[in-house]
Amino acid sequence: MVKIWADFGGGRVDDDFDYRRSGTIRGLHARQTRPESTTLRKRSVILSPLRLLASAGMFGAAALMLSGATALASSSSAPTLAQMLSDVSQSVTITKAPNPSATLPPLTSLNQNDASLTPQRYGCWAKDGTTSIIPSNAMNYCAYGDLNATRILLLTGDSQAGMWLPSVDAMGSRLGWKVIFLAMRQCGPWSSPNPPSFVLYKTLTVADCNSHNANVATWASVHKVSVVLFAGRSYPTGRNIDLAPKLSTLEKEMSATAAAYSPSGAKLIVIGPIPRYDSVTSTFLPVQCLDGATGFTKCQLSPTKLLPKVEIAAETVEVNAGKFHYAKMFPLMCTATTCTTVIKDGAQTHLIFYDGAHINRFYGVWASQAFQEIVAKLLPA
Numbered sequence: 001m002v003k004i005w006a007d008f009g010g011g012r013v014d015d016d017f018d019y020r021r022s023g024t025i026r027g028l029h030a031r032q033t034r035p036e037s038t039t040l041r042k043r044s045v046i047l048s049p050l051r052l053l054a055s056a057g058m059f060g061a062a063a064l065m066l067s068g069a070t071a072l073a074s075s076s077s078a079p080t081l082a083q084m085l086s087d088v089s090q091s092v093t094i095t096k097a098p099n100p101s102a103t104l105p106p107l108t109s110l111n112q113n114d115a116s117l118t119p120q121r122y123g124c125w126a127k128d129g130t131t132s133i134i135p136s137n138a139m140n141y142c143a144y145g146d147l148n149a150t151r152i153l154l155l156t157g158d159s160q161a162g163m164w165l166p167s168v169d170a171m172g173s174r175l176g177w178k179v180i181f182l183a184m185r186q187c188g189p190w191s192s193p194n195p196p197s198f199v200l201y202k203t204l205t206v207a208d209c210n211s212h213n214a215n216v217a218t219w220a221s222v223h224k225v226s227v228v229l230f231a232g233r234s235y236p237t238g239r240n241i242d243l244a245p246k247l248s249t250l251e252k253e254m255s256a257t258a259a260a261y262s263p264s265g266a267k268l269i270v271i272g273p274i275p276r277y278d279s280v281t282s283t284f285l286p287v288q289c290l291d292g293a294t295g296f297t298k299c300q301l302s303p304t305k306l307l308p309k310v311e312i313a314a315e316t317v318e319v320n321a322g323k324f325h326y327a328k329m330f331p332l333m334c335t336a337t338t339c340t341t342v343i344k345d346g347a348q349t350h351l352i353f354y355d356g357a358h359i360n361r362f363y364g365v366w367a368s369q370a371f372q373e374i375v376a377k378l379l380p381a
Contacts, residue, residue, distance in 0.1 A: 145172020
């Protein structure tokens with residue numbers, strides 16, 4: 001029996017994270033105080049880096065254009081899992097915020113392109129329900145990793161899948177897997193418990209997400225995918241998406257997803273959640289601990305506080321039922337007692353987050369070897 005919480009104990013939770021309300025690290029760098037949770041729950045717009053920076057007046061257009069110039073590190077320089085766990089254990093003891101211009105990437109230059117690999121290909125990572133149709137040339141257009149490989153690994157989900165694309169791309173290149181990325185922002189890999197007409201965001205409805213997910217499952221079956229990696233959050237009933245989903249409902253939704261992918265014969269792997277700094281779990285967002293607006297250690301919280309326990313509980317049930325396999329990722333930023341927002345490796349200080357619940361693409365590449373060691377043991381020979 002798999003015990004996903006074996007390292008940290010159990011417990012219940014009645015919250016979850018709305019990443020669309022977090023703003024990016026760089027945009028929130030302008031904020032000195034965090035809105036009350038009631039305000040967070042009422043807002044329904046994404047504050048993009050451009051809009052946040054424009055309202056804050058901290059950076060000019062030229063600075064924003066130049067901000068993408070920070071080069072991604074080569075995945076060949078990525079630390080091993082053992083090295084990374086050691087770096088994490090040392091980093092949770094840091095008590096002083098790093099120089100925001102000296103982190104990798106610099107906190108002061110992080111922008112909306114740093115949420116995943118660029119360019120972000122239209123149709124492979126659909127946005128706001130604009131299309132649920134899989135590109136006809138997805139096998140080439142949406143391909144990453146080893147483009148000449150015959151083994152196919154599908155990465156799907158919402159923006160959580162997008163944030164892991166840099167890691168999966170590097171892993172595919174090293175291990176000889178062709179990676180196909182098919183995802184939709186705001187559409188988790190599991191169905192929403194709300195009715196089809198329910199609007200999740202802007203014009204995006206539950207029906208849009210269901211259609212997209214069904215099309216991806218069909219594509220996986222037609223193209224004989226060997227492995228499917230799922231990454232994404234789950235949704236509760238109603239509009240207050242800070243709330244946790246109902247455990248029994250989430251289990252049913254995950255079971256339905258497993259059944260949808262059964263014709264493909266693929267091995268199904270869930271990429272476990274990372275810490276979420278939301279309006280309930282944390283008083284502060286990572287940026288406020290990094291930019292001097294509050295004490296750096298205010299964000300060094302327990303994983304039992306920052307991780308979505310209902311999601312993990314449902315994943316545990318489905319994994320133990322043999323429907324999925326599980327890749328636990330939170331040790332890449334947490335020890336058994338403490339999570340960190342930066343990791344020092346002796347030479348550089350690596351910024352983990354893009355916003356309150358997503359890693360940035362630089363961290364994704366740097367952590368790719370450790371990610372690979374966690375996932376590789378679950379892959380078919």
